[in-house]
Amino acid sequence: MRLKKLSLRVRIFFAMIVLVLIASILIAGVTIYQYNEEAIDYHKERLERKERAIISDINYVIKETTYPVETEKVSLIFKDEIYRIAAIHGMKINFYDLDGTLLKSSKASFEPDSIIKCIDVEILNAISNTAEHRYVVKNEKNGETFQSSYTYIYDSKSKPLAILNLPYLENDDFLNKELNEFLERLGYAYLFMMFIAIILALLLSKYITRTLKTVSDKINETRLEKRNKKIDIESSSEEISTLVNSYNSMIDQLEESAVQLATSEREQAWREMAKQVAHEIKNPLTPMRLSVQSFQRKFNPEDENIYQKVDEYSKTLIQQIDTMSSIASAFSNFAKMPAQKNETLNVTNIVKLALDIFSEDYIEFSSDENEIMANFDRTQLIRVITNLVKNGIQAIPHDKENPKIKVKVASENDMVKITVEDNGIGVSDENKNKIFEPKFTTKTSGMGLGLAMVKNIVETYKGSITFTSQQEIGTTFTVTFPKI
16 A cells, blocks of 8 residues: 555656665576586586596406405405595595495494495395486485495396495585675676666656656646636657647646536626626616606695695605615726725724714724734725624614624734624524625625625735624634735
């Protein structure tokens, strides 16, 4: 599972290093196996060469001897010659009769049981049953390996005369020394190869993943709301080219989809806006129409109360006209982005000034400092404060005991923090995600554009607005933006 979490570059690097290590281990293993096989063949061939040479000398002695060539006379025939032959060929020589009893040994003096006095029956049977009348026994003693060959020697008439035994010690010191020297040289070579492999693995993994990193960075930078650049790679593999072409094709489709989506959203927004404007305008038009119709039906120039009735009709029409005017102003203010004048303002004074228009005596103001400077448009900042305070006032029920709105200005690090806290009805959980959406309102009147406009203004000046609320306890709005 951890391997899957590694990056492609790291996996390529480790794969190459592991490959070199496995190759070195396999070659070292094959080398050791080959040396062991060669050692076995070497000892086998060496024993055979020694045996042929010794038999040749033995045949010459048998040919030149003056003793009768008989099994019983072997000890006399080779009384002195056995030592000469053993010394020349550097091997011990033992003669046994055909029944396996020791006749003569090149070891002049030996302790009891240091030389086998009789050949084992199984060995005798093996010698007599083979075509070459030869048998080799292999055993280990004290960590050393010995071979012992048994073969017939013949007289001049090819009649078996005796059994020749040649004990042979497999001395691997020379071969082991060669093997160790070879493995040492091989180790140096593989250390050098490992160093080269690490460098090549780093370069190769970087080369392979560089293009993928470029593609990954481009994909991470891809945004629906902006124009995305295509990937342009001059040289790459077929697989990478396919991936890049797929990404570039996706960018074309994404750009086309973004244009279609933007057009659709604009059209939908205009349709929704038109519906909302039509609905809000129709609301005052209906009482206006009814008032005019009623005035037409009841108009009587001779009525003594005619002037009073005309005045009442006029007030009704003016009131509805003012409502329509406020509707138009609300949409105009929402659509118009605040101008970034970047005036240097004392936020404390401006917030205090914005609160002067309210007559409610339960509005409390406090500030951590008398002077907190920031770049903000004076009119827009006043609009933010008045909208938040007005929302707080409207959120407090008329029959609420001890209504309270707290407005506080504070300085936190390099930010200005303004909080507007009320003890009104709060915001329900289902409405918390909609609170800053245009046209959303929980009131029976109003356009639902106030908080959306406040959010628009604050974000224009690189600030943010958040809120916390508990039903029947109250709501706190927090506005933050950079200070000077």
